[in-house]
Amino acid sequence: MGSIxxxxxxxxxxxxxxxxxxxxxxxxxAFTREHGLxxxxxxxxxxxxxxxxxxxxxxxxxxTVATWRQAQAAVSFGAPRVLxxxxxxxxxxxxxxxxxxxxxxxxxxxxxxxxxxxxHAGARPFPVMAELGHEGGRAGCRTLDELLDLASxxxxxxxxxxxxxxxxxxxxxxxxxxRKYLRLLQDAxxxxxxxxxxxxxxxxxxxxxxxRELVTTQARVLLRSGAYVTHDDGYYRERTxxxxxxxxxxxxxxxxxxxxxxxxxxLAVVGMGKRDxxxxxxxxxxxxxxxxxxxxxxxxxxxxxxxxxGELLAxxxxxxxxxxxxxxxxxxxxxxxxxxxxxxxxx
Numbered sequence: 314m315g316s317i318x319x320x321x322x323x324x325x326x327x328x329x330x331x332x333x334x335x336x337x338x339x340x341x342x343a344f345t346r347e348h349g350l351x352x353x354x355x356x357x358x359x360x361x362x363x364x365x366x367x368x369x370x371x372x373x374x375x376x377t378v379a380t381w382r383q384a385q386a387a388v389s390f391g392a393p394r395v396l397x398x399x400x401x402x403x404x405x406x407x408x409x410x411x412x413x414x415x416x417x418x419x420x421x422x423x424x425x426x427x428x429x430x431x432x433h434a435g436a437r438p439f440p441v442m443a444e445l446g447h448e449g450g451r452a453g454c455r456t457l458d459e460l461l462d463l464a465s466x467x468x469x470x471x472x473x474x475x476x477x478x479x480x481x482x483x484x485x486x487x488x489x490x491x492r493k494y495l496r497l498l499q500d501a502x503x504x505x506x507x508x509x510x511x512x513x514x515x516x517x518x519x520x521x522x523x524x525r526e527l528v529t530t531q532a533r534v535l536l537r538s539g540a541y542v543t544h545d546d547g548y549y550r551e552r553t554x555x556x557x558x559x560x561x562x563x564x565x566x567x568x569x570x571x572x573x574x575x576x577x578x579x580l581a582v583v584g585m586g587k588r589d590x591x592x593x594x595x596x597x598x599x600x601x602x603x604x605x606x607x608x609x610x611x612x613x614x615x616x617x618x619x620x621x622x623g624e625l626l627a628x629x630x631x632x633x634x635x636x637x638x639x640x641x642x643x644x645x646x647x648x649x650x651x652x653x654x655x656x657x658x659x660x
Contacts, residue, residue: 355539434472483516547631
């Protein structure tokens, strides 16, 4: 398919490195197997058939998504099970979920949410996870008593069936906080009257703690990490559990762009902006030594350091979850930047 540098592609351009992508998928598949976890990687990170297919082939239980529209994409990718790690309240989405043969799970944290699902149930009840949150976190019941009351309500309601307990530890700041939260989730599972329940947790920052703390839990522990699949050179490079345990992830995304102007000594304007690379959890990281990104605008990036007009610069990114939404297609490249496949984004 040629090289990205042979004129077939314009710049700016984001590429996906095949070797790093496949290394990351294999690494997390091995981690979950070795720790007795089931794995539903969060596909909102990429929403790509090409990547999802690789994750499922590596043994994933299914795919996690954030919305029912993303669930449609996951079903089209061939996922045997889909976990919507959210409250589904859109009537159109609930009707679609009710019409599917695939197993589609979702979260609930209120009686109102349960009632809404029950009103839209089809021939089969909606399988749900009762969500336990934490103070200052996202959704979820705020106490164990609230969660157990909700679980009991689900079990008394028509049109829904309780599949287990859900939580999200990614916004907690320390391992001690994570361990305390995981103990609450374990307590919740132990109080449920559910055969073979699920306990689903997971971001990409604390899965090592999850692997240690939940090893004896009497539930099927379902991990939902997503950003691992392409990793990055910024936010997750600093926060991945592989800074604490054996193993590694590799940054798989790279952006190329030309220097458009050098209006002042030591200052360069690059033809890449917020439309082309993520900026919400850290600015892009130049591959060339001596350069530093100081600002991003819609179509331009301001860089300090030695650069020449017309020079093609390479950048790593920070936070992959907002990288894929900027490109409909990206070339998958080998180590020589030869294009081996096209990564297509479904939403």
